[in-house]
Amino acid sequence: MNWKPDTVNQATAFEKVVDFIDERVGLKTVQAKMLNEPVPGGSRWAYAFGSCLLFIFILQAVTGILLMFYYVPSTDHAYASTQYILHEVDYGWFLLSYHFWGSSAMVVMVFAHMSQVFLWGAYKRPRELIWLVGLALFGIVMAFGFTGYLLPWDQRAFWATTVGVEIMDKTPVIGDFLSRFLKGGPTPGQMTISRFFVIHVMILPATLMGLASLHLFLFRKAGPAGPFRGSPEEIKAKTDYFFPRQIWKDIIAMASVFLIVASLAFIEPVELLEKATPDPGDYHPEPEWYFLFLFQLLRLKIFGGEFGQFLGTIAIPGAFMELLAALPFIDRHPNRDIFKRPVALVSWIVVMLGILIFTVSAILNREFLD
Amino acid sequence: MKSLSNTKLGLLVLWPTFWTGFPLKLVISLLLLAGGLHPWEGTGLKFLLLLSIPIDMWALGLCARTVLLERLHVEPQPGFGVRLWWQWALFSILYLPLLYYIVGAVVATAQSLSASIIEFLKQNVVTIHIAEQITLDLVLWGSVATLVLLLLLGGWFFGLGALVQRQVRVAVHKDGSFQDMVSRWDSLRVPPDQGLLLTAFTGGGVVLSLIFWGLLPVTTPHPHEEYEYTYVKKVERPVHPKEILKKTKKVLAKAKSVIEELEKKKKEEKKSKKTGGDVKISPKANQGKKSPPSLKSKGV
Numbered sequence: 001m002n003w004k005p006d007t008v009n010q011a012t013a014f015e016k017v018v019d020f021i022d023e024r025v026g027l028k029t030v031q032a033k034m035l036n037e038p039v040p041g042g043s044r045w046a047y048a049f050g051s052c053l054l055f056i057f058i059l060q061a062v063t064g065i066l067l068m069f070y071y072v073p074s075t076d077h078a079y080a081s082t083q084y085i086l087h088e089v090d091y092g093w094f095l096l097s098y099h100f101w102g103s104s105a106m107v108v109m110v111f112a113h114m115s116q117v118f119l120w121g122a123y124k125r126p127r128e129l130i131w132l133v134g135l136a137l138f139g140i141v142m143a144f145g146f147t148g149y150l151l152p153w154d155q156r157a158f159w160a161t162t163v164g165v166e167i168m169d170k171t172p173v174i175g176d177f178l179s180r181f182l183k184g185g186p187t188p189g190q191m192t193i194s195r196f197f198v199i200h201v202m203i204l205p206a207t208l209m210g211l212a213s214l215h216l217f218l219f220r221k222a223g224p225a226g227p228f229r230g231s232p233e234e235i236k237a238k239t240d241y242f243f244p245r246q247i248w249k250d251i252i253a254m255a256s257v258f259l260i261v262a263s264l265a266f267i268e269p270v271e272l273l274e275k276a277t278p279d280p281g282d283y284h285p286e287p288e289w290y291f292l293f294l295f296q297l298l299r300l301k302i303f304g305g306e307f308g309q310f311l312g313t314i315a316i317p318g319a320f321m322e323l324l325a326a327l328p329f330i331d332r333h334p335n336r337d338i339f340k341r342p343v344a345l346v347s348w349i350v351v352m353l354g355i356l357i358f359t360v361s362a363i364l365n366r367e368f369l370d
Numbered sequence: 371m372k373s374l375s376n377t378k379l380g381l382l383v384l385w386p387t388f389w390t391g392f393p394l395k396l397v398i399s400l401l402l403l404a405g406g407l408h409p410w411e412g413t414g415l416k417f418l419l420l421l422s423i424p425i426d427m428w429a430l431g432l433c434a435r436t437v438l439l440e441r442l443h444v445e446p447q448p449g450f451g452v453r454l455w456w457q458w459a460l461f462s463i464l465y466l467p468l469l470y471y472i473v474g475a476v477v478a479t480a481q482s483l484s485a486s487i488i489e490f491l492k493q494n495v496v497t498i499h500i501a502e503q504i505t506l507d508l509v510l511w512g513s514v515a516t517l518v519l520l521l522l523l524g525g526w527f528f529g530l531g532a533l534v535q536r537q538v539r540v541a542v543h544k545d546g547s548f549q550d551m552v553s554r555w556d557s558l559r560v561p562p563d564q565g566l567l568l569t570a571f572t573g574g575g576v577v578l579s580l581i582f583w584g585l586l587p588v589t590t591p592h593p594h595e596e597y598e599y600t601y602v603k604k605v606e607r608p609v610h611p612k613e614i615l616k617k618t619k620k621v622l623a624k625a626k627s628v629i630e631e632l633e634k635k636k637k638e639e640k641k642s643k644k645t646g647g648d649v650k651i652s653p654k655a656n657q658g659k660k661s662p663p664s665l666k667s668k669g670v
Contacts, residue, residue: 045389086590087597093590237547244564251571252393259396262582266403269592299501357512361505368500 035243040226042238043245046120047224048253049113054212055254056106056261060144061205063099067092071151073197075190078153079275086270097265103145105261107290110141118327118348121336122225128328130218133211135325140208145288147200150193158276159285161188161196163295167313175314187278228336284369286362293358296365372442376531377524382441383434383534384527390429395422397578404585427455434534439554444541457533465529469522476518480511 011019022028039047070089072081085092114134117123123131150161165188169179184191226235240246273283287295294317297303303312331344338345374382398421399409407414431451438444484507492498498506544554561567 083594083597084600087593088589088600090588091586094586256393256396259393259400263396263400263403269590271592272594296501301499301502357505357508361501361508364504364508365501
């Protein structure tokens, strides 16, 4: 009798490995749960911002770890080790420039993601907690930018941190403690760089990972909000699963983000100024570009003097953040259509225009300083 | 048949067209940058524009077809993308330089007007500080320039919309439920074979990554003026065999004469010993020479 192999029931080596893992960790259940999430109204490019943020964070972590192999967080060696990365480590200039522009991309993406959630009315019931955790993540991203800026230890880093810590000092009750804790002395020095480094590479990444997991868990629990317009019939007709359409959109968006950040690393690579000294010389202290609007706002006459500075640095930004946190509890109307929420639409336009105008003003202001 | 205004139709087509072609143009731009060419000038720009033509043809055809099916329930004639692209390209070649010229003129006029207004205010009405002046100036000329730019962009969208409307008139009307329309335009965008798509995408990604890595400069193309490299490359001296041979001959000849002299000295010393003469040893001869360490003193 001739024996023939049973080709129908014969599993490939790959399938066997998958079955082995599935039996132990429930891989297929996880996969089904991840990919078969219904997206009301179908996939959209506007939903890709969150995935892009996660992607940027992963690349920031990877490039950051690679940079840590060479970077020395001390006042004696921080500048020299950063210059060494830029000039002598293979592809070091690209890694550092990518990491630098990646942080800016993260800030832009956070603004885009928050704007999308705000305009779509996706912070409303039952998604209040997702919004609150998102706001905390926004703070973490800003803190990443602030702490990372000091690490190269050049004039730009030193003076941006000095200005930033001085602003923090104006916070009532905790301001003095915060600025003394961060600086660790009368002027930025070894203690400052050590503390900023630990916060940047340990505390913030751990906090971000925890909060991002919570954010995702809450998102999956409540489900996507879907479009704010369209009849139930239209939304139902277009409703689709997360895979394949939304996944493809996310992949294309992530690839585009990588391409843009990499292009910026080529067009404007990181170049250090002179090593940090307590004398600014010809250098005019300035924060990172995403804080420029606030910096320019503080130059206005209305924000002059002790009280004006407090108003511009702490009271107004603090009140704005509190308003954002309270938003889901103030705006309880179920209608999510942005064109039927004129106050929300106008507020968003005013804030965005304000940020744009004052950022450009800060850039134009440089001419008057030289 | 449903209808849309020309401006809205133009915007509806142009917005997705831009984002569909954008990632592909980004890939080309990044590879050009890695290869040391700027995609905004010279050869790099020519290369980018040339490759953008087929990308735009494809993107415009795909996006316009989708919009027509979804919004107007019509299926355009074959060759629609290429036809629409050349008409739109011709229109843009005429319109965009005009837009550039008008906006430039408006910006210049608005800036000079704004400067005059601020100067008048400063001299006659109120003291204006530098920070306030910068923002006021920016808002004054920026708002006028933005308004004009938006109006002219509206004209550009209108032009494209009018070109699309011409194609709509000869398109085939498609009946069906909303669900049918959705699946029809959706199948235009998402190929049915997901495995093949994933393989092609991954393969393309790997090839492009390898090309990028190959082109990427290892060290910074912008070194700091004052940076001193810790690794200084040794200067390799050029090799001249004839000179080396000459030098070697000289060294050997010198060595020969030294040896001969030493042998001569030795013979003379032997002679003097036999005849009973004194041999004096200079005390300087042993100066600076350390005696080898005793093995015993090291406990061996």
